[in-house]
Amino acid sequence: xxxxxxxxxxxxxxxxxxxxxxxxxxxxxxxxxxxxxxxxxxxxxxxxxxxxxxxxxxxxxxxxxxxxxxxxxxxxxxxxxxxxxxxxxxxxxxxxxxxxxxxxxxxxxxxxxxxxxxxxxxxxxxxxxxxxxxxxxxxxxxxxxxxxxxxxxxxxxxxxxxxxxxxxxxxxxxxxxxxxxxxxxxxxxxxxxxxxxxxxxxxxxxxxxxxxxxxxxxxxxxxxxxxxxxxxxxxxxxx
Amino acid sequence: xxxxxxxxxxxxxxxxxxxxxxxxxxxxxxxxxxxxxxxxxxxxxxxxxxxxxxxxxxxxxxxxxxxxxxxxxxxxxxxxxxxxxxxxxxxxxxxxxxxxxxxxxxxxxxxxxxxxxxxxxxxxxxxxxxxxxxxxxxxxxxxxxxxxxxxxxxxxxxxxxxxxxxxxxxxxxxxxxxxxxxxxxxxxxxxxxxxxxxxxxxxxxxxxxxxxxxxxxxxxxxxxxxxxxxxxxxxxxxxxxxxxxxxxxxxxxxxxxxxxxxxxxxxxxxxxxxxxxxxxxxxxxxxxxxxxxxxxxxxxxxxxxxxxxxxxxxxxxxxxxxxxxxxx
Numbered sequence: 001x002x003x004x005x006x007x008x009x010x011x012x013x014x015x016x017x018x019x020x021x022x023x024x025x026x027x028x029x030x031x032x033x034x035x036x037x038x039x040x041x042x043x044x045x046x047x048x049x050x051x052x053x054x055x056x057x058x059x060x061x062x063x064x065x066x067x068x069x070x071x072x073x074x075x076x077x078x079x080x081x082x083x084x085x086x087x088x089x090x091x092x093x094x095x096x097x098x099x100x101x102x103x104x105x106x107x108x109x110x111x112x113x114x115x116x117x118x119x120x121x122x123x124x125x126x127x128x129x130x131x132x133x134x135x136x137x138x139x140x141x142x143x144x145x146x147x148x149x150x151x152x153x154x155x156x157x158x159x160x161x162x163x164x165x166x167x168x169x170x171x172x173x174x175x176x177x178x179x180x181x182x183x184x185x186x187x188x189x190x191x192x193x194x195x196x197x198x199x200x201x202x203x204x205x206x207x208x209x210x211x212x213x214x215x216x217x218x219x220x221x222x223x224x225x226x227x228x229x230x231x232x233x234x235x236x237x238x239x
Numbered sequence: 240x241x242x243x244x245x246x247x248x249x250x251x252x253x254x255x256x257x258x259x260x261x262x263x264x265x266x267x268x269x270x271x272x273x274x275x276x277x278x279x280x281x282x283x284x285x286x287x288x289x290x291x292x293x294x295x296x297x298x299x300x301x302x303x304x305x306x307x308x309x310x311x312x313x314x315x316x317x318x319x320x321x322x323x324x325x326x327x328x329x330x331x332x333x334x335x336x337x338x339x340x341x342x343x344x345x346x347x348x349x350x351x352x353x354x355x356x357x358x359x360x361x362x363x364x365x366x367x368x369x370x371x372x373x374x375x376x377x378x379x380x381x382x383x384x385x386x387x388x389x390x391x392x393x394x395x396x397x398x399x400x401x402x403x404x405x406x407x408x409x410x411x412x413x414x415x416x417x418x419x420x421x422x423x424x425x426x427x428x429x430x431x432x433x434x435x436x437x438x439x440x441x442x443x444x445x446x447x448x449x450x451x452x453x454x455x456x457x458x459x460x461x462x463x464x465x466x467x468x469x470x471x472x473x474x475x476x477x478x479x480x481x482x483x484x485x486x487x488x489x490x491x492x493x494x495x496x497x498x499x500x501x502x503x504x505x506x507x508x509x510x511x512x513x514x515x516x517x518x519x520x521x522x523x524x525x526x527x528x529x530x531x532x533x534x535x536x537x538x539x540x541x542x543x544x545x546x547x548x549x550x551x552x553x554x555x556x557x558x559x560x561x562x563x564x565x566x567x
Contacts (some may be wrong), residue, residue: 143501
């Protein structure tokens with residue numbers, strides 16, 4: 001595969017960003033995750049973090065260690081060179097194609113904005129649930145909070161902008177919509193997305209060696225569950 | 240063999256150099272706000288430079304040392320006393336068993352560090368001892384220290400002193416090169432050119448005042464409004480410690496240790512790493528000035544600080560060795 005068009009710029013003096021596009025689209029994001037996998041499997045020495053986002057990948061590195069190894073080079077230039085070397089074989093590493101199914105309860109008691117989103121879309125709540133659960137979403141990136149997945153793309157019919165005033169406390173597990181994105185709050189936190197359901201699953205569990213339920217690039221589909229099932233799963237998890 | 244918290248202080252946590260390798264899952268590095276102070280304190284007691292230390296603000300904690308300990312304080316100077324006797328920052332200090340360490344008033348800086356020889360006996364979370372308050376993990380039980388907490392030490396002080404009185408070693412760490420004052424240097428960010436020419440000029444000439452709602456996540460600034468020449472919707476991308484974001488109000492925030500991993504506001508610059516310790520020690524109502532620099536300068540300053548720390552650690556080993564040879 002040919003290397004995509006890119007722009008590399010410094011992210012301070014211990015990091016850089018490679019931008020592969022300027023908008024949210026599936027093709028660019030697939031390249032982001034291919035590059036992310038490539039950098040995980042074929043790591044650049046002295047790199048501590050690789051952060052995929054919608055259309056960019058950022059790399060955090062140990063400037064001091066690089067300067068020790070290559071005193072006559074900018075650490076930035078060293079990492080940039082290593083990165084460019086890895087751009088030509090992006091399709092070597094495909095992302096995980098297994099779909100992760102996430103149970104979501106679309107009951108108004110757990111979904112304060114369910115009716116508003118349905119009204120906005122001029123459809124019934126049942127139709128809203130059917131549309132939200134019909135598509136397979138991609139985790140475009142994880143950010144904002146530990147384990148918060150930014151997923152896209154939501155069917156145009158049910159897209160709704162985020163709220164003008166963020167809600168002070170959104171309960172952990174809440175599933176929201178913001179424009180073409182859908183996401184899940186891993187922790188109780190302030191948030192402005194339209195809340196249409198809640199999952200009983202823990203998106204982020206500090207007790208686990210792999211604390212994050214989802215990973216960047218993963219495929220996700222929601223399954224509607226009843227309120228009784230929601231509480232049964234929740235009870236099982238906390239036991 | 241432990242320390243006991245008699246009073247908790249305003250915000251007292253265990254921190255190390257930060258949690259690397261999990262930002263793709265939204266887990267930020269955290270770590271000591273003033274990395275150089277953390278490392279200085281560790282060097283003085285011959286710890287590994289990135290050993291976990293106690294980070295504290297003012298009002299600071301009151302701490303009792305159950306066993307004889309070899310400690311160092313660095314970063315802010317909060318007028319410390321050991322059983323009532325004044326002790327300085329940036330010196331190694333021997334404390335006999337049952338010493339009570341307290342801090343009496345703010346003299347300089349905002350954030351203090353306490354290193355104890357041998358380090359604290361903690362379990363790590365994702366390869367780091369830094370406290371992540373948001374997810375309540377890492378450090379000591381994932382939280383700020385509270386009255387009554389007992390934190391075990393990994394081992395006894397190697398050196399045994401005279402046993403009864405605290406003793407300040409007569410050598411001192413030179414930390415001046417870690418603490419830039421104004422202007423703070425920045426690498427222009429990818430969105431710097433979104434600013435109007437007027438705003439660019441303002442940003443590098445006018446002063447910006449640190450607001451009281453600043454914290455470990457970021458220092459909020461107030462100054463002249465920065466206009467944008469081009470108004471664009473930005474999509475989220477990574478941010479880092481030192482990133483200066485322009486908020487929709489035209490004001491700025493400088494991201495600090497507990498920053499989010501990604502953000503959607505224009506990044507007009509990044510404070511260079513070598514100037515972050517100085518920035519961390521600035522407090523509410525202090526005025527900051529900014530001046531641009533280049534990567535060559537920024538990387539070399541950072542490396543020079545690292546070298547200075549290594550020299551400091553080597554010097555401390557020699558000094559302590561020589562000190563031991565003097566008969567009491």
